[in-house]
Amino acid sequence: HFPRHLKWDKNNITFRILNYTPDLKKSDVDRAIRNALNVWSDVTPLTFKKLHEGIADIMISFGSKEHGDYNPFDGPNGLLAHAYPPGKGIGGDTHFDEDEQWTKDSSAYNLFIVAAHELGHALGMSHSSDPGALMYPVYSYATGFPLSGDDIEGIQALYGPNPDSKKVKPRPIAPNKCDPMLTFDAVTELRGETIVFKDSFYWRLHPQMTEPDQILIQSTWPSLPSKVDAAYENPEKDIVFMFSGIKMWALNGYNLVNGYPKYIHKLGLPKTIRKIDAALHIADKGKTLLFTDEEYWSYDEAAGTMDRGYPRSIEEDFPGMDDEVDAAAFHHGRLYFFHDHIQYEYSYTYRKVIGIQRTNSIFNC
């Protein structure tokens, strides 16, 4: 909240759209704003009435550079919008930078997402430090209901819950990299970086950066599902494969490769397999190991076929390991398996576990 917990002293709030961006149809702007207000009214007793003339509580406008409030915008990118906390006059007013490209999809800045964030300010919400919250100050794109538990708790502390008890599914809270009970969904290399997937987020570890970046999966790849089960890099092809359910996607660098998603059964897996838990690629052997429940499969990248004699038991072939794997990676001749909050370092040559650490030791926690 803002200092002094600024809020409207009524639940029936008026808004007015003073002008429109030429980037979108008028009806699309109207819809984006109305949907953004609905996000907040879904979880509070607040109602919003549109005015077509006169002074409304929340005056919404598009402007560029200095636009009348001595709080100028800065041209394309950088500052996208700002809004004032509840109050008389300029209080509650919401301004969007007209120099941005506004869209209703993920191709540029999504007006609905930015509007929902700014209208949060107009209702009394300040910034959240949770990267999964709508009120996080940095723009990111995601589909689905945009409020996290943190946002809902914040707005309900000001206005109370929705009396109709509307059911909403809040966005998950961003996982904490140093949580001792942290588990991983998938791990892969990507051109020298390490990518760790967890829930709807991924961490990006770059050798030259001391701290990992935490980013929403859909912010980078809007067409991907919000959860990745497994991933591996084939460095010869310069491709990263990502698996979610029975589908797989391919990345070249950070760009999705055309022709995907494909079904995992195209690799030669039986139709009874509905999910791959973990995957890793052993470059010098040209083999990719795919882990499903308590078994694993071997895929020959050159032949494009599944090797004979598989699936085999994880427990029997990887002594010292658990019988299931959450995520796996191959790095400098070693296999790294992640299960629950434990990371196993496994020597393929000596066929034994040579190190056990916490899963998040990868983050220097």
Add this chain to the structure above:
Amino acid sequence: LPLPSGENDNFLLAEKYLRRFYGLPAGLQGKKGSSDAIQTKIKEMQKFFNLEVTGNLDNNTLDVMKKARCGVPDIGEYN
């Protein structure tokens, strides 16, 4: 005039950013006073964004400063 170096650009970006979002006071007197205040504000910003709190303008910190964002200050009094 010589072109500003990348380091200078980053410093100017950081100063502008901290002034706007973290209430870094303008017109500080003396080099030492200025750098102390900037370090404190960088630390505040690093803490907010769950970055390693060093007070230094490292790559992670600059990366966050360069991202598209909302123009409302993250912390402090609202003007």
